[in-house]
Amino acid sequence: MDIEPLHRRIASDIERRIASGEWRPGFRIPTEAELMAEYGCARMTVSRAMTDLSARGLVVRRRRAGTVVAHPPVHSSALVAIPDIQSEIEGRGLAYSHQLLLRIVRPSRADEDGMGARLIELETLHLADAMPFTLERRLISLTTAPEAEHADFTAAPPGGWLLAHMPWTEAEHRISAVGADGETATRLGLSDGTPCLRLERRTWRDGLAVTWAWQTFPGAAYDLVARFSPTQSPMKTPIKE
Amino acid sequence: MDIEPLHRRIASDIERRIASGEWRPGFRIPTEAELMAEYGCARMTVSRAMTDLSARGLVVRRRRAGTVVAHPPVHSSALVAIPDIQSEIEGRGLAYSHQLLLRIVRPSRADEDGMGARLIELETLHLADAMPFTLERRLISLTTAPEAEHADFTAAPPGGWLLAHMPWTEAEHRISAVGADGETATRLGLSDGTPCLRLERRTWRDGLAVTWAWQTFPGAAYDLVARFSPTQSPMKTPIKE
DNA sequence: GGCAGTCTAATGTCTAGACATTATTGCGCG
DNA sequence: CGCGCAATAATGTCTAGACATTAGACTGCC
Secondary structure, eight states, X not given: OOOOOHHHHHHHHHXXXXXXXXXXXXXXXXXXXXXXXXXXXXXXXXXXXXXXXXXXXSEEEETTXXXXXXXXXXXXXXXXXXXXXXXXXXXXXXXXXEEEEEEXXXXXXXXXXXXXXXXXXXXXXXXXXXXXXXXXXXXXXXXXXXXXXXXXTTTSOHHHHHHHHOOOSEEEEEEEEEEOOHHHHHHHTXXXXXXXXXXXXXXXXXXXXXXXXXXXXXXXXXOEEEEEOTTSOOOSOXXXX | OOOOOHHHHHHHHHHHHHHTTSSOTTOBOOOHHHHHHHHTOOHHHHHHHHHHHHHXXXXXXXXXXXXXXXXXXXXXXXXXXXXXXXXXXXHTTOOEEXXXXXXXXXXXXXXXXXXXXXXXXXXXXXXXXXXXEEEEEEEEETTTOXXXXXXXXXXXXXXXXXXXXXXXXXXXXXXXXXXXXXXXXXXXXXXXXXXXXXXXXXXXXXXXXXXXXXXXXXXXXXXXXXXXXXXXXXXXXXXXX
């Protein structure tokens, strides 16, 4: 058993009282001076505990007014974590592999706004135990990521290559449900119109587009799952049987 | 302009160098003693900056070994926020309304494991400008939330009522793609088999199940969207045109 | 009664130290 | 050469103060 630092103990004492409902939103927490006396420690120690709680959004601190239990956010938007395909597959104990189906370098079209003048278009099929798992269509801007032109996407899938070579500063995800269209259905071994989960992901680096990807998952075989508590980010890896 | 505290300035200096790629993952950051000299401040101040960065996952600190730029997390690399239906609709400038289609109190079935002995089953249709937006089927455990038996779910939708009356401590989300089946298709005004986004949400309070809900969105009309940067949580509300 | 200015209670930052903890490094010994 | 132990370099925690900043509370004046 390692001993818990005092500041953490103070923080979790308070967190427990908030979680249990003993201290409801709006309740004014004892002042630092009072907690100092209660725990017999310096104010910096209490202050650190409160700063931590405040950073996690459990309490709101205001000078002179004191510290109160925060009201839960109104737009209590819950979260779902989107795992990396390879670790997702391997996390299920299956063998991961991928096939590069298409690789062309071409000028960008008008509807590919912001992707730079030249880009690579890729199509990759990701397999779990040799069964189609997801079909990925991806554009990579050669303006932002010129090294991509000489990358070997048969060795590493484009998602992994980008993760290692092109850190992004902004991202957007879009999840929707679509029916598998002709080519996609064929590649995934589905009949036409089968409901699929479509995950669209765009990233930018300092305002310049890096990549734009669409991944299509057979609806029956794939769920996005997240399990979490309100004060923590979703950390547990999704598991599906 | 309010002046920036020194510890924040140190932290953002370092953050900038990480974001710019100048300091790549694995790079060893100057020691606290070095930063102390560089900024001419006490070690506590540097330490606080590093503690903040560490809490946000940008760096990894290890005694004796020093502080290095963290490798971007392989798992859970991305998130999507799931907004509250009502604010989602109103955020698009549409009028929100809802209809209670079904409300029965009954004993739980075997496949409704963990939901307590008695529960309420509800079906609610959420509308945006009087057009069907999502169909929600929900179970609420009367063991955990007995007050729900006397709640008026025609006035407030069950999701909103629960948010206000039954705080949860644990939640699970599952997103999948399904084809609209007979009754669901009818209620949403779709033809059979139309791809729909299915959002399943379960919550618990101290280990006891509170609610279990399934929401079905027409695939063509609804996306989950999140836009964010790697160091921050997704805060911006998704917008779809 | 109301308003302006002042007082003051609370948090926010920072310092210069102290000692604890941990893991690496390197040395000496077999 | 390799093993174990000691030295040491780095972070982790904590203290007892100091001064800054903010905003609620009060007071007195009109």
